[in-house]
Amino acid sequence: MTAPETEQPNHALSRRNLFRGAAAGGLLIGGITLPTGPAQAAPAPRAYTRAEWSARPPRSATQVIGAPDHIVIHHTASQNVTDYSLAAAYKVSHWIQDLHMDTNGWIDAGQQLTISRGGYLMEGRSKSLSSIANRQNVLGAQTANHNSHTIGIEHEGIYVTANVPTALFDTSVLTCAWLCNTYGLDPHVAIVGHRDYNTTQCPGDVFYARLPELRDRVAAAMG
Template sequence: MTAPEKYPPARMSRRNLLRGAAAGGVLLGGITLPTTAAHAAPAPRCYTRAEWSARPPKSATTVIGAPDHIVIHHTASPNVTDYSLAAAYKVQHWIQDLHMDTNGWIDIGNQLTISRGGYLMEGRSKSLSSINNRQNVMGAQTANHNSHTIGIEHEGIYTSANPTTALFDMSVLTCAWLCTTYGLDPHAAIVGHRDYNATQCPGDVFYARLPELRDRVAEVMLG
């Protein structure tokens, strides 16, 4: 399966970069960004694997090239009301145990996780260092598309409920950071898990808010 046809190429094309530069900026989803603002999105606080006491992977993690799409997931776990950092660590352990012990994967499948309290956490081993080097790690979060995507798990189930404000706001900041790092257009790069695989993920409510997510990410990138 190829990337969803309804989305244009996610990367800012050389033509668009040149057109934007000639006009004093870079084109981003139809918006002209000032050249000084194209890299305005800072890295949000990300809690490392060491901080949440991750289990070591069963085998070596493979570092790969930069992704061209950001895949939005939900964990389909209960919509807890404990928004603490301790609760964020707890769900991260649950995800890793599920992925390693039940799914049989070498490690947690996704590169990043956002808790309902809005805490961003590193997922698969070497994810954070790879992002900082404009690379990625081979995950197990989107079947048949792990070689070119990076995945963000969002704690909770959003088939009929809305994400918490803290979670959605952190998703905006995280996607803006990733789009800045990889030179991606958020209107093309940010997709739902269901765009690639037969799944309800990330839930009907969250999926319906992806246009809002893309627009808000573009606004953050404007600086």
């Protein structure tokens, strides 16, 4: 899960659809075919904006900062729900924002991006998607003492003993490949777990053990 707010820089998807793209020579994730041939970069995944899931406005202005050098993998430590719908993805985005604003007292959702258990990619903190498009970042509150140089992805669920859903993991591959391409990052260096920076269980023992696989698949997706 996320770490305390630091506002100052401190230097869905069915299994059938997953395989439908194979006949076309690629992997279909969220309506996007990811080419599997050599030297083909992953496309930007479909991301649902804050306007689409009806996010609350931030309490104060979101700070746009420079490009990140690491991608931090989180889990939300919430229930491993079996509702993989887009409506459920909207619901978890609201839950995260309410928790971070009303309980933690932060200006907004702490993380830049969220992936639901159904594999839907959601915009988190305000201006995250526009900043990524401009090869910038927004100052989040997802990794204590490292918010100024990282971008965080919350993955819905808790992965201490449970495995990561296929749809969620596949979308994480696409998302990380998109971010690494955008920022010119080496996935084998840039992709880290929350516990690599802070004393935390996040992103769970099972998910953390799969980070080498995530890095390898991202590198392959980037061509």
